[in-house]
Amino acid sequence: MGSQESVPQAEGVHVVVVGGGFGGIAAAQQLRSEGLNFTLIDLRDAFHHNVAALRASVQPGFAQRTFIPYAETFGDSFVQGRVERVDTDRQMVVLQGGREIQYSHLILCTGTDGPFPGKFNTMASYQTAVQTYEDFVQQVQAADSVVVVGGGSTGVEMAAEIKTEYPDKKVVLIHSRIGLADPELLPSVRQQAKEVLLEKGVELLLGQKVSNLSELRLNVTQKNMVVTTDKGETLTTDLLVCCTGLKVNSAAYASSFSGCLADNGALKVNQHLRVEGFNNVFAVGDCADVKEPKMAYHAGLHAAVAVSNIASSLSGRELTSYQTGNITMLLAMGRDDGVGQFNGFKLPRCLVTLGKSRDLLLWKSWREMKQKQP
Template sequence: MGSEQKKRVVVVGGGIAGSLLCKTLQKHRHFDFTLIDSKEYLEITWANLRSMVEPTFAKRSVINHHEYLPGASIFTSDAIDIDEDNQVSTTEGRQIAFDYLVIATGHMGNRHVTKSERLRQFEADYEKIKSSDSILIVGGGPTGVELAGEIVADFPGKKIRLVHRGSRLLEFLGETAGKKALDWLTTRKVEVILGQSVDFDSSSDGTYLTSGGEAIAAECHFKCTSEPIGSSWLTKTILKDCLDGSGRLMVDANLRVKGFANIFAIGDVTDVPELKQGYLAHRHALVVANNLKLLIEGGDEGKMVKYTPAQPMAIVSLGRREALVQVRCVTVIGRIPGMLKSKDLFVGKTRKQLGLQA
């Protein structure tokens, strides 16, 4: 197969799912792939909170795309359109033609374009935490709980308040998980305020007002509520009718966007009914890599790999040594789950998957 006959695969989004897909495609000689990403690096997102208390940790978890994709065609730009001529348009005016397209735009993240900008942000967050005696965390999902755990472990003398609009922490898991996390935090003198949100518009001079009218004094704050899904750009493209009411792309069992034979979607941007987690985004990437290989080599579509939504399982790290794990109906907290995740946060394993030193 000559290079002029190679099928063109365009991947939009260089996050957890898109990066592994590109690494896998690079091993197959039948592909000519292009990565379009709004930033020049992959960020191992579940390591972010450790990087805020230990900025040197980010040097392993923020990886320039060219580090693991040497020689690849990579455009640092936002995709803004997909048209009927099988082209993706970017903000810089490029039109990139494809035979197959994979959407992997996940959630809207930070807007730092370069790796050095992102590393400087972690340094700034660290200085903010270090110099503040009182810290407000808004959001009691996994991000807020993990950040509180990281700060408590590294800076045990800080006064930390965590405000969450829900009736319990970690609402994506069972009630037992939320109660165990609450007990763990309160034992370490974190003040948890449930059933309230924070009105940032009416907050000033280090005083934050909650929806319940409570005034909270804090020298700094961190917003740990969920980011919007990265699909708003699709509303004016040929995929506009493929978005569900939550803004996720509707996909079939092979992770193809419904109604399109040559367009796939992977990771958090899909409507697959499961928790949105990094290791599942990796699974999506490997399923689509196999399906693209089959299609491009002229295989039988009936033999495409089907993706089975995963059973609920999650590990929430609590500082450097402890964690909370839920597998189906069983919830365990302490050192043993911590041995699974908390020391390295799977950064070494993820780097190895990308062909880099752990």
């Protein structure tokens, strides 16, 4: 039975998608192609391709390419607002200000939150968001030296972006562990990330934590700030950028699904990505408690399974299970270099540069949103 045949049975079906990140827009597009009625809700009025957020932080004029207005793609099926809670008894999503939206099925794709510039989870217009990045570029340009705190994948990419765009600036990366980037990457890929940073001239301070972080101003250029570490080292810098502290964005659903939360706030799901205890609620992307790295690529795969299972449940077909696979992860090390692995195999740097680093997959999001890149 083709998916379009389920449309006559879809009366009374209204799928609400909470969160318009990579998982959310993938879910919305697939719901549309299944002919299912849906509403996509997000804080902002534009999708943020945050894979390119770090480039937008260093390159003037780049930020406008990283925000894509929702309304042009989804029209009346998009609602801007902050979801405060879900009333599971009445099957209502409750927005700040009191507006309620009824659902027959719910897909939660609230993602992760973290410090700017890696994340921009603020209730703001597209123009405000772009301007916030342009203002940050000016802070970077005004600094002679930058300290990046955190050497996970975001910190590694941030340090590389700054040093690539501004090779004369002093860039120091401080990381609490010895190994850089995501622990789930192959050791040889993590080592390669370290080599690229050193080749670019980034100074590394590994196995140390910044001890006075709470006393320092982030993202604002201020000459000769003193940074101290737990190992007693001190250094001065003009700009401090924090790339640590990613956390699951659970505010929209935590009170309603308190019995289904993992320790980190993600939602426990079964193999069909249904939230435990609910047949009509799915979790997709970073807020689903699935043992794999938090990546845009995985969010898209989750969305396909969730929407396919909604369509299947309406037409009595068998549900699809989500299977985790070997890890594919690409790190853009500035626009001219990159490291990564595909399906568990290490890739040559030139391939990662071609595949991701040059354009940061922006073309893919603009194509998915069926809009023309400026």
